[in-house]
Amino acid sequence: MAVTRDEVLGVLSRISLPGGGDLVSRDLIRALQVQDGEIRFVLEVADAATAGLLAPVEAQAKAALLALPGVKAVSIVMTAPAGKAPPPDLKIGRHPTPQQGGPQPVPGVARILAVGSGKGGVGKSTVSSNLAVALAKQGRRVGLLDADIYGPSQPRMMGVNQRPASPDGKTILPLHAHGVTLMSIGLMLKEGDAVIWRGPMLMGALQQMLGQVAWGELDVLVVDLPPGTGDVQLTLCQRYPVTAAVVVSTPQDVALIDARKALKMFDTLKTPVAGLIENMSMYVCENCGHEAHIFGHGGVRAEAEREGLPFLGEIPISLDVRLAGDAGTPIAAGDGPVSRAYARLAQRLIADGVA
Numbered sequence: 001m002a003v004t005r006d007e008v009l010g011v012l013s014r015i016s017l018p019g020g021g022d023l024v025s026r027d028l029i030r031a032l033q034v035q036d037g038e039i040r041f042v043l044e045v046a047d048a049a050t051a052g053l054l055a056p057v058e059a060q061a062k063a064a065l066l067a068l069p070g071v072k073a074v075s076i077v078m079t080a081p082a083g084k085a086p087p088p089d090l091k092i093g094r095h096p097t098p099q100q101g102g103p104q105p106v107p108g109v110a111r112i113l114a115v116g117s118g119k120g121g122v123g124k125s126t127v128s129s130n131l132a133v134a135l136a137k138q139g140r141r142v143g144l145l146d147a148d149i150y151g152p153s154q155p156r157m158m159g160v161n162q163r164p165a166s167p168d169g170k171t172i173l174p175l176h177a178h179g180v181t182l183m184s185i186g187l188m189l190k191e192g193d194a195v196i197w198r199g200p201m202l203m204g205a206l207q208q209m210l211g212q213v214a215w216g217e218l219d220v221l222v223v224d225l226p227p228g229t230g231d232v233q234l235t236l237c238q239r240y241p242v243t244a245a246v247v248v249s250t251p252q253d254v255a256l257i258d259a260r261k262a263l264k265m266f267d268t269l270k271t272p273v274a275g276l277i278e279n280m281s282m283y284v285c286e287n288c289g290h291e292a293h294i295f296g297h298g299g300v301r302a303e304a305e306r307e308g309l310p311f312l313g314e315i316p317i318s319l320d321v322r323l324a325g326d327a328g329t330p331i332a333a334g335d336g337p338v339s340r341a342y343a344r345l346a347q348r349l350i351a352d353g354v355a
């Protein structure tokens with residue numbers, strides 16, 4: 001009988017490590033594949049020194065697995081950031097590889113729609129996930145890339161948390177939620193890991209997210225950018241054919257000042273701006289229907305007019321939006337006034353040819 005994944009993990013969990021624990025309990029196994037008697041996996045260790053220390057363990061694991069009935073071959077690749085092992089392609093965050101010529105398309109992806117904001121906390125990630133879900137509900141084949149490398153929030157907002165698989169140690173298989181194909185740098189990191197990369201590492205990570213993820217055929221890839229005007233924005237817009245960007249802002253003056261900076265950046269990078277979205281626009285009292293303009297109102301529309309750009313719509317401030325995002329099912333997946341606002345936004349972007 002063919003060997004199973006559980007049997008393999010059973011064997012690996014009996015192989016102790018120097019310093020305590022075993023291969024499974026210390027969470028070192030990545031991309032385990034068990035097929036037709038062939039076993040493949042990556043042993044991910046912290047550094048080259050640990051890799052050296054674990055060489056006998058690797059040999060022990062291989063021998064123990066080969067001793068299982070029905071096992072024909074065992075292939076173990078040990079990766080460490082500066083180890084002697086083959087390049088750790090599964091590790092996200094590396095120096096970018098040089099790129100010849102102009103912007104390179106992402107295979108299978110017809111359009112790239114960047115969602116940016118000048119200021120953090122204005123709801124850019126919330127808008128990205130809801131827009132992606134709303135577009136999928138209109139029948140579009142949608143991908144969502146969480147490129148907010150310093151504060152990835154899409155795993156929580158879209159309700160996914162498993163680490164994506166990489167069967168060959170190179171291609172990363174994206175996840176799927178609410179009709180959207182999803183990838184986030186947050187899914188490749190261990191919980192609580194702070195990302196403290198500098199520019200070149202960020203560029204490399206973005207390149208991996210776009211080039212190594214098996215996105216499949218997509219009508220549109222929505223990219224949730226980090227706030228502000230940094231290396232990720234630059235890399236995306238200069239190296240890839242971004243169809244258009246949308247800029248999210250709240251109506252407050254402080255947010256609008258920063259939104260203007262984001263618009264200026266897209267203009268400098270020659271990335272077309274499809275328009276502006278006002279988030280946390282107004283609060284409608286659930287009891288009496290009274291509209292309160294907590295952060296002001298109409299500021300983003302006025303800004304769009306000043307800049308000669310389309311105003312794409314306003315999303316009200318609503319407790320349900322936050323609760324839905326925190327619970328992992330974007331509000332656009334359901335029915336109701338906010339979901340309808342997102343449906344209108346999606347229709348508009350499809351009609352404009354950018355989604």
Ligand SMILES: Nc1ncnc2c1ncn2[C@@H]1O[C@H](COP(=O)(O)OP(=O)(O)OP(=O)(O)O)[C@@H](O)[C@H]1O
Pocket residue numbers: 117119120121122123124125126127148151153226227279280281315316317318319321322323325326
């Ligand atoms: N329309 C809304 N109504 C109520 N809460 C909202 C709304 N939009 C966003 N929020 C909440 O505001 C918080 C910040 O939103 P979000 O993380 O989307 O912002 P961001 O601009 O992506 O922030 P960051 O700077 O972290 O990237 C979240 O808790 C989110 O649930």
